[in-house]
Amino acid sequence: MIESPSSRPCVYDVLIVGGGPIGGLLATLLAATGLEVAVVEAAPPEALGRTGSDSRAIAIAYTAQKVMVAAGAWTDMEPEAGAIQEIRVTDAASPLFLHYDHLEIGDAPLGWIVPNPVIRRAILAQVIAAPTAHLFAPVRVERLERLPGRVEAHLSDGRILCASVAVAADGRPSPTREAAGITITRRDYHADGMVCTIAHEKPHHGIAHERFLPAGPFAILPLAGNRSGIVWTEPRKRAATLFALDDAGFLEQLRQRMGDFLGDITLDGPRFHHPLALHYAERMTDHRLALVGDAAHGMHPIAGQGMNMGIRDVAALAEAIVDARRLGLDSGGLQVLQRYQRWRHFDTLLMLGLTDSLDRLFSNDTGPLKLARRLGLAAVNSSGPAKRFFIRHAMGLVGDLPRLLRGERL
Ligand SMILES: Cc1cc2nc3c(=O)[nH]c(=O)nc-3n(C[C@H](O)[C@H](O)[C@H](O)COP(=O)(O)OP(=O)(O)OC[C@H]3O[C@@H](n4cnc5c(N)ncnc54)[C@H](O)[C@@H]3O)c2cc1C
Numbered sequence: 460m461i462e463s464p465s466s467r468p469c470v471y472d473v474l475i476v477g478g479g480p481i482g483g484l485l486a487t488l489l490a491a492t493g494l495e496v497a498v499v500e501a502a503p504p505e506a507l508g509r510t511g512s513d514s515r516a517i518a519i520a521y522t523a524q525k526v527m528v529a530a531g532a533w534t535d536m537e538p539e540a541g542a543i544q545e546i547r548v549t550d551a552a553s554p555l556f557l558h559y560d561h562l563e564i565g566d567a568p569l570g571w572i573v574p575n576p577v578i579r580r581a582i583l584a585q586v587i588a589a590p591t592a593h594l595f596a597p598v599r600v601e602r603l604e605r606l607p608g609r610v611e612a613h614l615s616d617g618r619i620l621c622a623s624v625a626v627a628a629d630g631r632p633s634p635t636r637e638a639a640g641i642t643i644t645r646r647d648y649h650a651d652g653m654v655c656t657i658a659h660e661k662p663h664h665g666i667a668h669e670r671f672l673p674a675g676p677f678a679i680l681p682l683a684g685n686r687s688g689i690v691w692t693e694p695r696k697r698a699a700t701l702f703a704l705d706d707a708g709f710l711e712q713l714r715q716r717m718g719d720f721l722g723d724i725t726l727d728g729p730r731f732h733h734p735l736a737l738h739y740a741e742r743m744t745d746h747r748l749a750l751v752g753d754a755a756h757g758m759h760p761i762a763g764q765g766m767n768m769g770i771r772d773v774a775a776l777a778e779a780i781v782d783a784r785r786l787g788l789d790s791g792g793l794q795v796l797q798r799y800q801r802w803r804h805f806d807t808l809l810m811l812g813l814t815d816s817l818d819r820l821f822s823n824d825t826g827p828l829k830l831a832r833r834l835g836l837a838a839v840n841s842s843g844p845a846k847r848f849f850i851r852h853a854m855g856l857v858g859d860l861p862r863l864l865r866g867e868r869l
Contacts, residue, residue, distance in 0.1 A: 469609050471497040471593070472790055473780065474622035476600045476612070476635045478507065480575075481752030481769040482628030483582035487530040488777045490592035492869055494784065497620050498586060499612060500596035508580025514654045514731050515575040516680045516688020518543070518667070518763030521567055522855035522864040523770040527581075529863050531588075535581035541681040542568035544665030546853065551672055559850045569854055572667070572680040572688055574656070578766075595620070603635055605747045610791070624791025625748050626776070631738065633754035639745045646815070648735040650675055651698035652760050653691045655730040656682065657713070660722025663687055669761075670716075676761050677716055686727055689713065690760055692735065702732050735759055739811055743803055744796040749776055756807050758814040767855060768810055774861035775802045781869050806858050 473489055475482045478500030486498045506512065519527065519540070527533040546569060548557040561569045586592045595614065602613040603625055610625040627635035636643070663681040670677045675692030682688055691713070693701060701712055706726055714724065739756045743749060752769030779798045780790045788794060851857055855864065863869055 469621040469623060471495045471620060471622035472784075473497070473624055473626060474610060474612055474620055475499070475626045475628050476603070477627070477629035477752075477754070478502075478504070478583065478586065478594060478596060479628060479630060479752070480578050480582050480766060481773060482626070483579070483586045484526065484530055484532070484770065485626060485628065485751060485773045485777060486592045486594075487532065487582065487585040487589055488526075488773065488863070488869060489780065490586075490589035491530070492781050492784075493591060494780070494790075496589075496592045497612075497622060498592060498594050498596075499598060499600050499614060499620070500594065501599045503597040504583055504587070504594065507583055508576045510576055511728050513575045513579075514656050514688070514728055515733075516572050516654070516656065516682055516690070517575050517578060517766050518570050518572055518680060519578075519770075520570045520764075520767045520853065520855035522860065523767045524571055525866040526770050526774050526863045528866075529869065530582065531585050532578075532581040535584060536571075536573050536577055539577045539683050540571040540573045541663075541683045541686075542665050543570045543572060543667050543681060544568055546667045546669065548669045549671065551670070559853065561850075564850055564854075567854075568665070569667075569850065572682050574682065574688070600629075600635065603638060603748075605639075605745070608789075610747050622791075623747070623789065624780070624795075627748060627750045627754040628752050629754050631753045631757050633750070635748070636740060636750055636754050639748055641740050641742060641745060641750070643738045643740050645736055645738040648737070648759060649695050650692050650735050651695050651702075651732045652735050653689070653693065653698055653702055653730060653732045655689050656686055656727045657689060657721075657724045658686050658727040659724045660685070661720070663721060672716070678760075678763075679717065679721075680763075685721075687721070691716065692760075695734070698732055702730065706730075737811060737815055739807065742800060743772075743807075744800045747791045747796075749796060749799055751776060755803075756811060758811055762810075762814050762853075764810055764814060768807060771806065771855070771861070771864065772803055774863040775799055777863065777869055778861045802859065802861070 472494040475498045478498045486496045546559040599615040600612045604611040612620045668679040678690040680688040751772040779795045783795045
């Protein structure tokens with residue numbers, strides 16, 4: 460028989476629904492300060508980081524990497540991470556392009572490219588190792604009761620967990636967000652992002668390429684060694700046709716888009732495709748609940764910022780909770796949630812607006828607009844201050860940064 464925990468004090472300070480990269484990162488950082496954290500994950504832990512389970516190559520911005528370091532997860536990621544030394548942005552075959560070089564603002568790389576399963580595995584290992592983080596998996600949160608002063612999560616195996624506050628880190632569909640009645644705004648891009656890893660003959664020299672082709676953006680992202688991650692966007696129907704090709708046919712199409720600057724290419728792992736859509740929650744908090752990562756927002760991968768925004772959520776929420784606890788305040792109280800909402804809402808909307816405008820600007824092929832954006836790229840490229848601002852933005856250095864993003868302790 461399951462005892463109702465409502466008569467007992469809560470065992471956990473924070474209950475996180477979802478043990479993906481964002482939920483796992485938050486759990487590790489909070490547990491490192493001594494808080495008792497429960498993480499409930501629907502998938503079996505060994506499946507989450509299995510090599511070949513996902514071919515997304517994730518661009519981790521300079522500041523986001525500092526959060527991975529603070530969580531102790533970077534050591535496991537580093538051997539698989541490719542440093543981004545330069546970014547080259549081109550508009551179709553236009554010779555005018557935007558070129559970011561890390562040397563323009565210092566010695567540090569602009570960011571790193573890491574395979575998503577490596578990120579998941581490294582973070583999960585830290586959750587499992589943390590003495591005060593408790594992973595419940597594979598099991599689902601079926602119902603979350605948000606009561607005065609506490610939350611109770613009813614799990615699919617019959618257990619009931621009690622905490623001061625719940626965090627929805629349960630990804631795009633976020634059943635927790637839905638159940639809380641928080642509505643989302645959504646825009647379907649009617650396009651798919653095809654992703655795969657390629658091995659190539661020649662070195663990439665740490666250069667990330669973002670090409671705005673008429674059908675959609677096409678990115679070549681430098682992984683460790685002579686390997687690169689591909690993110691290839693096409694309208695949904697065309698993507699389905701390309702994706703249905705056998706590996707040889709797909710590679711042939713890929714060679715046509717890429718050219719031969721990396722020498723001969725081969726596929727290194729399975730291919731996947733993801734429907735692309737923008738979404739954002741009308742608010743990031745509710746009574747005893749905070750939304751983080753894809754549960755709160757999702758964007759076009761055009762600027763490689765989706766997970767980075769989730770990492771910024773984690774850094775802000777962890778700081779708000781830990782500061783409140785140090786002052787003896789309620790970690791799930793209104794003050795904490797309001798601070799988090801204020802901190803993250805504007806930054807999130809700004810990035811969503813930016814990625815959405817980029818997509819609109821570059822997917823429109825009318826003559827004057829095409830010329831204007833090519834001149835725009837060239838103008839930014841030749842203006843020192845504008846260029847440095849965009850480089851700092853890509854590195855995640857712009858805005859009111861939480862301590863963890865500044866490389867400080869929580
Ligand atoms: C093609 C593509 C390329 C991308 N490239 C980049 C990039 O370069 N840089 C970047 O920053 N971002 C990028 N992103 C975005 C990035 O992949 C996501 O933002 C990130 O993976 C989201 O992590 P998350 O932990 O919020 O969600 P998820 O990874 O979706 O994790 C959610 C977890 O919650 C669990 N769950 C769900 N419901 C329940 C429940 N009821 N009970 C328990 N558990 C539950 C799920 O099993 C899952 O493990 C890209 C996205 C795409 C599609």
